[in-house]
Amino acid sequence: MFETVIGLEVHVQLNTKSKIFCSCPTSFAEHQNKNTCPTCLGLPGALPVLNKEAVKKAMSFGYAVNATINKRSIFNRKSYFYPDSPKAYQISQFDIPIVENGELYIETPKHGTKRVGITRAHLEADAGKNIHDGAVSKVDLNRADTPLLEIVSEPDMRSSDEAVEYLKKLHSIVRYLDISDANMQEGSFRCDVNVSIRPKGSEEFGTRVEIKNINSFRFVKQAIEYEVERQIEAWEDGVYEDEVWQETRLFDVNKGITKSMRGKEDSADYRYFPDPDLRPVIVTDDMLEEAKHIPELPDEKVERYVNKLGIKRDDALVITAFKEMAYYFEDMIAGGAKAKTAVTWLTSELLGRLKKAGIDIQNSPIDATTLGKLTMRVDDGTISGKGGKEILDYMMENDARDIDTIIEELGLKQVSDDGAILAIIDEVLSANSDKVEEYKSGKDKLFGFFVGQVMKASKGSANPAKVNQLLKERLS
Amino acid sequence: MHIDEEILKKLEKLSHLRIDESKKEEVIGQLSEILEYVENLKELDTEHLDSFFSTLPGNTPVREDIPSNDPSIPKEILENAPQSEDDFFIVPAIIE
Numbered sequence: 001m002f003e004t005v006i007g008l009e010v011h012v013q014l015n016t017k018s019k020i021f022c023s024c025p026t027s028f029a030e031h032q033n034k035n036t037c038p039t040c041l042g043l044p045g046a047l048p049v050l051n052k053e054a055v056k057k058a059m060s061f062g063y064a065v066n067a068t069i070n071k072r073s074i075f076n077r078k079s080y081f082y083p084d085s086p087k088a089y090q091i092s093q094f095d096i097p098i099v100e101n102g103e104l105y106i107e108t109p110k111h112g113t114k115r116v117g118i119t120r121a122h123l124e125a126d127a128g129k130n131i132h133d134g135a136v137s138k139v140d141l142n143r144a145d146t147p148l149l150e151i152v153s154e155p156d157m158r159s160s161d162e163a164v165e166y167l168k169k170l171h172s173i174v175r176y177l178d179i180s181d182a183n184m185q186e187g188s189f190r191c192d193v194n195v196s197i198r199p200k201g202s203e204e205f206g207t208r209v210e211i212k213n214i215n216s217f218r219f220v221k222q223a224i225e226y227e228v229e230r231q232i233e234a235w236e237d238g239v240y241e242d243e244v245w246q247e248t249r250l251f252d253v254n255k256g257i258t259k260s261m262r263g264k265e266d267s268a269d270y271r272y273f274p275d276p277d278l279r280p281v282i283v284t285d286d287m288l289e290e291a292k293h294i295p296e297l298p299d300e301k302v303e304r305y306v307n308k309l310g311i312k313r314d315d316a317l318v319i320t321a322f323k324e325m326a327y328y329f330e331d332m333i334a335g336g337a338k339a340k341t342a343v344t345w346l347t348s349e350l351l352g353r354l355k356k357a358g359i360d361i362q363n364s365p366i367d368a369t370t371l372g373k374l375t376m377r378v379d380d381g382t383i384s385g386k387g388g389k390e391i392l393d394y395m396m397e398n399d400a401r402d403i404d405t406i407i408e409e410l411g412l413k414q415v416s417d418d419g420a421i422l423a424i425i426d427e428v429l430s431a432n433s434d435k436v437e438e439y440k441s442g443k444d445k446l447f448g449f450f451v452g453q454v455m456k457a458s459k460g461s462a463n464p465a466k467v468n469q470l471l472k473e474r475l476s
Numbered sequence: 477m478h479i480d481e482e483i484l485k486k487l488e489k490l491s492h493l494r495i496d497e498s499k500k501e502e503v504i505g506q507l508s509e510i511l512e513y514v515e516n517l518k519e520l521d522t523e524h525l526d527s528f529f530s531t532l533p534g535n536t537p538v539r540e541d542i543p544s545n546d547p548s549i550p551k552e553i554l555e556n557a558p559q560s561e562d563d564f565f566i567v568p569a570i571i572e
Contacts, residue, residue: 130570
């Protein structure tokens with residue numbers, strides 16, 4: 001039996017307005033090389049000047065994951081040749097990263113809440129992009145020197161599912177902090193996976209293989225599962241030493257396999273050394289204070305929802321997984337909706353309909369205040385649950401949003417008036433006097449029949465709770 | 477550290493430079509001399525210093541996050557690039 005050991009490196013593109021070492025805009029999908037200048041093009045004599053906001057965002061992340069913020073950190077040069085890196089080195093933090101020794105918590109089916117250590121998070125500059133075009137490659141350096149935060153986990157994950165849970169949690173934290181768009185398709189949240197295996201019970205790590213640049217959670221899972229199988233097979237066939245070595249592999253999305261990037265002998269030699277153009281980063285107490293102002297994060301929200309709002313933990317986890325959903329929920333509550341009703345109407349009714357229509361919560365055609373109002377009308381008995389669903393369907397198709405007007409228009413107002421319901425009950429009971437006799441002689445099951453008849457006679461407009469209560473009184 | 481053919485080969489690779497066969501001996505001589513010169517620095521006591529020690533005081537300055545750029549500058553740089561087309565820098569095909 002083998003154990004899988006996984007560590008993750010995530011490159012998060014920070015959503016600053018300008019690049020990390022020059023003032024060029026970071027706007028996405030601009031005309032090629034429009035957002036460039038002598039500094040990010042690596043021209044001789046151009047000097048980097050650090051973007052304060054990038055530092056602040058990195059520190060906010062540090063606070064969010066309970067990490068140590070190094071008041072003094074160092075930028076190094078990582079040397080390599082590639083056309084998308086015009087300086088022929090990447091500026092990155094090596095000796096001392098700005099953030100160290102953090103942690104986050106994931107939910108696992110087997111072990112409940114599990115801690116995953118975050119070794120470090122450091123600032124660095126992104127590279128440009130190459131477009132391969134036959135005999136030449138076209139280079140667009142708009143992305144060069146965009147700020148990245150590379151977040152390195154401890155090798156604490158033991159399955160592909162745990163790795164995905166970690167990524168989802170990290171993604172959610174970064175989005176709550178608003179330090180990155182974290183859009184995997186656009187490449188603002190990129191993931192490298194380190195995978196090794198070892199016999200169960202062994203303390204020693206196996207040989208670690210890195211799989212680079214995977215751009216979806218699904219591919220992360222596939223790549224890990226393929227790689228683990230490859231390594232186990234090599235072990236069982238007695239060729240582990242020959243076939244598994246410390247290397248970088250690429251995930252082939254079409255074939256679902258990982259492939260070696262370069263030969264065994266060509267391991268990279270990055271020759272890290274402190275960048276002489278950049279003095280140490282020393283953060284002031286003011287900057288630290290400023291970076292401490294972070295919004296409420298998913299873990300805290302879950303605690304608050306469960307303890308203060310009294311909703312189920314599983315529901316709280318669903319709602320807080322995406323900040324847009326959590327904010328929607330909180331807006332419903334702020335508008336006066338009851339937490340428990342809000343949960344049901346948000347997570348099953350609204351989300352179900354949005355999913356069918358292929359719409360995200362942030363683009364929901366029905367806003368939180370409106371849905372909140374709807375749940376309040378269900379709670380106060382003005383409409384039935386069924387009526388509420390009808391209104392939701394109606395709003396998905398129509399622009400009307402005034403709940404009370406819609407209730408009137410669709411004639412969904414429940415009859416809660418005792419007198420009106422009693423009149424119907426009496427009518428039903430006298431029309432079914434034989435069944436009333438049977439009921440009174442012990443056939444309790446008939447109660448449901450009476451409720452059904454009353455509801456039918458009221459054309460569904462009677463408040464079922466009231467009907468139940470009044471029927472019981474009449475029949476006793 | 478002694479510079480030999482093997483190390484020179486590695487340095488050629490790392491620096492993306494090719495040293496002509498006829499010049500190898502000369503370059504090895506020059507590199508050895510540079511290393512010897514740098515050896516002198518070993519006389520300094522650096523026991524209590526970290527690798528990123530600098531004689532320059534203070535921290536790196538920071539700037540506010542305000543975007544600005546002059547699109548005429550990249551235009552001019554592209555015009556002076558060895559090869560460019562449609563505002564892309566053009567380089568020999570990179571095989572992935």
